[in-house]
Amino acid sequence: MKQVQFxxxxxxxxxxxxxxxxxxxxxxxxxxxxxxxVIITCETEQQALTIDEALWARDPEQFVPHNLSGEATTYATPIEISWQGKRNAQRRDVLISLQSQLPEFINSFTHIIDFVPVSENEKALARERYKQYRQLGWQLSTEQV
Incomplete structure (x- = not known):
């Protein structure tokens, strides 16, 4: 079952x-x-770099192995950070989308996480993504943060 959590x-x-x-x-x-x-898809390369830096800045006991799409690594990391459709070839279980439009490769996932921001412009974009997921037959749920 394909599921999107907003x-x-x-x-x-x-x-x-x-x-x-x-x-x-x-x-x-x-x-x-x-x-x-996990793959985190960002709107821009700058946002991807911000996420990368935020993950590096976590306390050592909260460290999570991650890399930016396209970085050469000896072993595949469990968390990949991508932007503008760039992604490595490894299979991922969860797509966390920070993009304003549906990512191109959603069909290779069964679990997607999306966000409804506070600003009205971004809320309207989130509503549109919600409608698109529903039209594609995804099961949708929402949770207040």
């Missing part, structure tokens, strides 16, 4: 990150601890 955000920022970015980092870490392989 998180309804109640604030714009969480420290130096957008609330969606901070929550994406936490959800990716939780999924990894549960044995899942």
């Amino acid at each position: 998180y309804l955000l109640s604030q714009e920022h969480s420290g130096e990150l957008l609330s969606s970015e901070a929550l994406a980092c936490d959800l990716a870490a939780n999924a990894w601890r549960a044995g899942k392989r």
